[in-house]
Amino acid sequence: MTQSTLASEFELSGVGLHSGEQTRVRVLPANLGEGRYFVRTDLPGAPIIPAKVEAVSQTALSTELSATADVQIRTVEHLLAALAGMGVDNARIEVDGPEVPLLDGSALVWVEAIAHTGLVAQELVHPPAVNGQLSPIANPVWVRHGDAFVAALPAAETRFSYGIDFDEPAIGNQWYSWSPEAESFASAIAPARTFGLARQVDQLRQAGLIKGGSLENALVCDRSGWLNPPLRFANEPVRHKILDLVGDLSLLGTWPTAHYLAYKASHNLHIQLGLALSSQA
Numbered sequence: 667m668t669q670s671t672l673a674s675e676f677e678l679s680g681v682g683l684h685s686g687e688q689t690r691v692r693v694l695p696a697n698l699g700e701g702r703y704f705v706r707t708d709l710p711g712a713p714i715i716p717a718k719v720e721a722v723s724q725t726a727l728s729t730e731l732s733a734t735a736d737v738q739i740r741t742v743e744h745l746l747a748a749l750a751g752m753g754v755d756n757a758r759i760e761v762d763g764p765e766v767p768l769l770d771g772s773a774l775v776w777v778e779a780i781a782h783t784g785l786v787a788q789e790l791v792h793p794p795a796v797n798g799q800l801s802p803i804a805n806p807v808w809v810r811h812g813d814a815f816v817a818a819l820p821a822a823e824t825r826f827s828y829g830i831d832f833d834e835p836a837i838g839n840q841w842y843s844w845s846p847e848a849e850s851f852a853s854a855i856a857p858a859r860t861f862g863l864a865r866q867v868d869q870l871r872q873a874g875l876i877k878g879g880s881l882e883n884a885l886v887c888d889r890s891g892w893l894n895p896p897l898r899f900a901n902e903p904v905r906h907k908i909l910d911l912v913g914d915l916s917l918l919g920t921w922p923t924a925h926y927l928a929y930k931a932s933h934n935l936h937i938q939l940g941l942a943l944s945s946q947a
């Protein structure tokens with residue numbers, strides 16, 4: 667079997683959605699079998715935080731990973747989705763602060779940087795030494811909360827399907843099904859931006875969240891429509907939910923072949939499914 671890493675390194679800077687802090691991210695090649703991992707270069711000893719589902723410490727509005735109580739990295743999902751979606755199995759991600767920048771709210775800038783940097787194949791000489799390789803699932807695995815759920819169903823090839831349902835007519839009821847075999851991550855999923863509801867913005871700000879959020883990095887709507895059109899896709903919100911799901915499930919290393927089906931789910935449910943799949947491996 668073969669894995670891939672980056673051909674060289676790249677660097678991007680920006681503001682974190684929740685912290686509002688400016689951070690710089692350097693993404694570098696990593697060795698075969700090392701997987702994707704973060705390094706907090708601003709902390710003493712530059713501690714490592716593995717991008718593994720077992721390292722998830724919080725899922726309120728974004729996914730946070732922790733090595734210890736003092737060593738965390740927040741809002742990892744869009745960068746991790748970009749790496750997994752572009753086929754980068756092994757990467758060292760150095761960040762000089764507590765949160766990955768939101769950039770334009772999508773994975774597009776990350777994907778462009780990865781495409782520009784290029785990939786190199788890493789040949790496995792003595793299989794099966796690589797960890798984290800999950801086999802296709804034999805039986806359905808699913809988690810639910812109220813009417814929301816995420817399921818992994820046995821399938822011949824991987825597919826991600828998602829449904830959302832909002833009172834705001836601008837979003838309403840949207841479904842999308844993405845087959846990585848049929849449509850590239852870069853064109854179908856990566857450009858879809860984070861979205862939010864105007865009625866929740868004040869409440870989130872008061873809770874100390876979304877300090878870095880703005881109409882420049884998130885689509886926002888109220889009952890009368892979008893505050894900052896145009897959209898990149900008519901169904902941009904549900905495509906973004908698939909982006910988040912891909913990023914969260916990338917914490918499995920390589921996700922098992924399955925049809926992933928989600929409805930009204932959250933980072934919390936995505937991660938619960940990841941843990942359920944991980945415990946079966």
Ligand SMILES: [Zn+2]
Nearest residue numbers: 743860906910
């Ligand atoms: Zn997101």
